[in-house]
Amino acid sequence: MDKSPLTIAIDGPAASGKGTLSRRLAAHYGLRHLDTGLTYRAVAKAMIDRDASLDDEDAALDAARTLDLSAMDRTILSAHGVGEAASRVAVMPAVRRELVERQRTFANKGHGAVLDGRDIGTVVLPDADVKLYVTASAEIRAERRYHEILRNGGEAREADILADIKRRDERDMGRSDSPLRPAEDAHLLDTSEMGIEAAFNAARLLINGKRSA
């Protein structure tokens, strides 16, 4: 296998499967992985814990500056409501600047990395070796998330999840700073009719093709 450093940027809307794919790719290529959504979630959670308003930019910036990437707990941060709150602090340019800096430092520290989020290919790592934009219809994404919540012992209504996903898509794609969109040189991967294994194999083929080109 080619041992040169490899940076992979993976973007896509909520519950599109970018985290699942990123973890598989990181394990396969022996790369470190950062789920950048967790950084926005951690800022939002810190504000909720401090009873700060989610519109308070000073409090959000303070939470971003004091964030410890190594202490982010996926189990706590993955709650559906925290994702919604994260998309509200993610519209703040000062918070984005702070977190993007931290994310770049992570990416540049070692021998390659996989980062997933909303602006990785467009803003955080515009020179990434490979860029993927993972998507699926809102209905399929809501169905997958619904089953995930049930599997984990939670309760939810699929219709509420679909409404949340559509609202979050709108906020993430419509914000003026770093809106969610595919980078011009990103490969599109629509997994609406593709299982996890098939998506992983498709991504692996694209990456290997790019490396040997």
Ligand SMILES: Nc1ncnc2c1ncn2[C@@H]1O[C@H](COP(=O)(O)OP(=O)(O)OP(=O)(O)O)[C@@H](O)[C@H]1O
């Ligand atoms: N190709 C696929 N086929 C079927 N289910 C999938 C596929 N990819 C991911 N999933 C499932 O869909 C759900 C959402 O996936 P995942 O958490 O990876 O999405 P995400 O884009 O990282 O979400 P978020 O934006 O909330 O971070 C999970 O339950 C995962 O197991």
Ligand SMILES: Nc1ccn([C@@H]2O[C@H](COP(=O)(O)O)[C@@H](O)[C@H]2O)c(=O)n1
């Ligand atoms: N690079 C990123 C990553 C995430 N966001 C915002 O955080 C929210 C939560 O992200 P998840 O991937 O964990 O669902 C998301 O809705 C975005 O608003 C971002 O802006 N940039």
